[in-house]
Amino acid sequence: MKKNLIFVIAGSVVAIIILYFIFSPGATGIGGDIIVPVKSGAFTVEITTTGELKAQRSVQVLGPMRARQFRINQLTIERMVDEGTVVKEGEFIASLDKSELFGRIADAQTNLDQELAQYEQVQLDTALKLRQQRDNILNMEYNVEEQKLVLEQSIYEPPATIKQNEFNLQKAVRDLEQARENYKIMIKQEQARMAERAARLREVQQEYSQMQEVLEEFTIKAPQDGMVIYETNWNGTKIAEGSQISAWNPVVATLPDLTSMQSITYVNEVDIRKVKSGQTVTIGLDAFHEKTLTGRVSRVANVGQQRPNSDAKVFEVVILVNESDPLLRPAMTTSNAIIAERLENVLYVPLEAIHVHNDSINYVHRSNGVKQEVKLGLSNSNDVVIEKGLEAGDQVYLSIPNWGDNVAVNLLEELNGTRNLDKTAAPVAEDVTNAPAGANVGGAAGDRPSRGQRSGAGGPPRRQGPAN
Numbered sequence: 280m281k282k283n284l285i286f287v288i289a290g291s292v293v294a295i296i297i298l299y300f301i302f303s304p305g306a307t308g309i310g311g312d313i314i315v316p317v318k319s320g321a322f323t324v325e326i327t328t329t330g331e332l333k334a335q336r337s338v339q340v341l342g343p344m345r346a347r348q349f350r351i352n353q354l355t356i357e358r359m360v361d362e363g364t365v366v367k368e369g370e371f372i373a374s375l376d377k378s379e380l381f382g383r384i385a386d387a388q389t390n391l392d393q394e395l396a397q398y399e400q401v402q403l404d405t406a407l408k409l410r411q412q413r414d415n416i417l418n419m420e421y422n423v424e425e426q427k428l429v430l431e432q433s434i435y436e437p438p439a440t441i442k443q444n445e446f447n448l449q450k451a452v453r454d455l456e457q458a459r460e461n462y463k464i465m466i467k468q469e470q471a472r473m474a475e476r477a478a479r480l481r482e483v484q485q486e487y488s489q490m491q492e493v494l495e496e497f498t499i500k501a502p503q504d505g506m507v508i509y510e511t512n513w514n515g516t517k518i519a520e521g522s523q524i525s526a527w528n529p530v531v532a533t534l535p536d537l538t539s540m541q542s543i544t545y546v547n548e549v550d551i552r553k554v555k556s557g558q559t560v561t562i563g564l565d566a567f568h569e570k571t572l573t574g575r576v577s578r579v580a581n582v583g584q585q586r587p588n589s590d591a592k593v594f595e596v597v598i599l600v601n602e603s604d605p606l607l608r609p610a611m612t613t614s615n616a617i618i619a620e621r622l623e624n625v626l627y628v629p630l631e632a633i634h635v636h637n638d639s640i641n642y643v644h645r646s647n648g649v650k651q652e653v654k655l656g657l658s659n660s661n662d663v664v665i666e667k668g669l670e671a672g673d674q675v676y677l678s679i680p681n682w683g684d685n686v687a688v689n690l691l692e693e694l695n696g697t698r699n700l701d702k703t704a705a706p707v708a709e710d711v712t713n714a715p716a717g718a719n720v721g722g723a724a725g726d727r728p729s730r731g732q733r734s735g736a737g738g739p740p741r742r743q744g745p746a747n
Contacts, residue, residue, distance in 0.1 A: 312680050321623050322622045323620065323621045324620035325561075325659060330598065332610060332613055342529030347527060349493065351383070354376070355523050356521065359531075363608075367501065369501060372500060372531065375499070376497075383490060391483045405472065408465060419458050423451045423452055426447050430445060430447075508533050510524075537609075540603075541577065541599050542574065548591065548594065554579050556577060560573065560576060570606070572602050576596060577598065580595040622664065625656070627662040627663060628665060629663075630662060632644075640688055644683055645673060645676075651668050654666040654668060
C-alpha cells in the first residue's frame, strides 16, 4: 500500500515537471529564477482600443417632413417593429400618432366647406349683376329707337319741340354707350373677384389635399430592403414606442448597408499622435471570438472630445473593415489593434528583463553572470527593442538573480555622456517594476510603465524620476 502511494506521488511530481516544461517554452529556470532568450524578428507597436461597428453607408427612414407646415412640431411613435427586423421595400416599420393631424384636417374641412359656399355665392352674385346690366342695356337700346321715332315724327312740330327731341335722342344714345362701357368694366371686376375667390378656394383645397397626403406618411414604410436600426436620442436612449421625434428632423431609423462596415473607436490623447490614416488594423469581435478581420484607419479626428464617465480627452478614429461578412451587425463591439509601428529584424526582450540604475542606466542580467547596459528602442505592452548591448541568442533573467547586487554594470561606450554617474546618489531599488530609463516608447524617450499602468500598446510611460 505504501509503495503504491509512493509511486502515485512520484508520478504526480514527474507529470507536474513535464507540464511545466511543455507550457513554458523558451524559458529555463535556475533555482527560482527564469531565464529567457533574446528574440529576433519583426516587432510591432500596437494601440489597442474598443470600438463599435457601424455601416459605412445607410439610408435614413424619415417620418413626415411636411408636418411642421400644419403646426405639428412633435410626433409621437405609436407602434413600431422590433429593432433588427429585416424588411423589404414598402413594408411597415412604424406608425405615428395621428390625433393632432386629425384635428387639423377637421379644421381644414370646415374651411374648405366655407370657401366652397362663398365661391358659389360670388358666382350667383356675379351672374345676377351681369344679367341686370344686360337687361338695362337692352331697355336703353329700346329707348334710343323710341327717341329716334319721336324725332322723325316731329318734323312738322315747332323748332323748339324738334330741338328737345334731338336732345332726348342724344341723351339716350349717350346713356346707352355709358351702360355698355360700364358693363365691360363690371365684367372685369367680377372676373377679378371670382379669380380671388377661386385662388382662395384652391389654396384651401391644396392644404386639405396635402394634409391627406401627410396623413399617409404617418405610416412609415421601408424605402428599400434592409435591417431596421432605430435612432439614438440625445440622452443615449433608443427610440421606442411612445418616444417623440421632432418634425424638423423626423429621423426614425436607418437601413444600413451591411456589405460595407466600419468601426468607430476613440483613442486617448496621449496616443493619438501615433495614429495615421492608412495604418493597418486587426479587428476582433466580442460576439465571435474565433473571427478575426482586418481593416485600415480611414479618418482621424482633428478635434478631441470628452466621453461620458471619462476624465480623459479622446479623439474619434474611423476604421474601415476590409471584409464583408453576413455575421456583422451594427453596434457590435470590436477590439481594434492599430499597428502604429512595425520593425523588421530587430532584437527584443520582455519588459520585465529591463532594470534601471540612477534613472539613466538601463541594464539586463545575462545568464553568463554579467550585468549588461543596453540601449532601448521602441516598446509595446510586453517587449522592448534592444538597439545595443545584446546579441541574438543571448539569454537574460526576468528577475534579479541572487548575484545581481554584487556585480557592476558593464557600460556601453556609445552611451558615454548620457548617464547620471553621481556615485553619491542613492541607488534605485532593482526589482521587476523598475522602469527602463530613456526607453523609446512609440518613438518618444521614457521609462517602461508597469503592467498595471499600461493603458495601451506603446502608451506614454510613467517615469520614476527625471533622467539627467
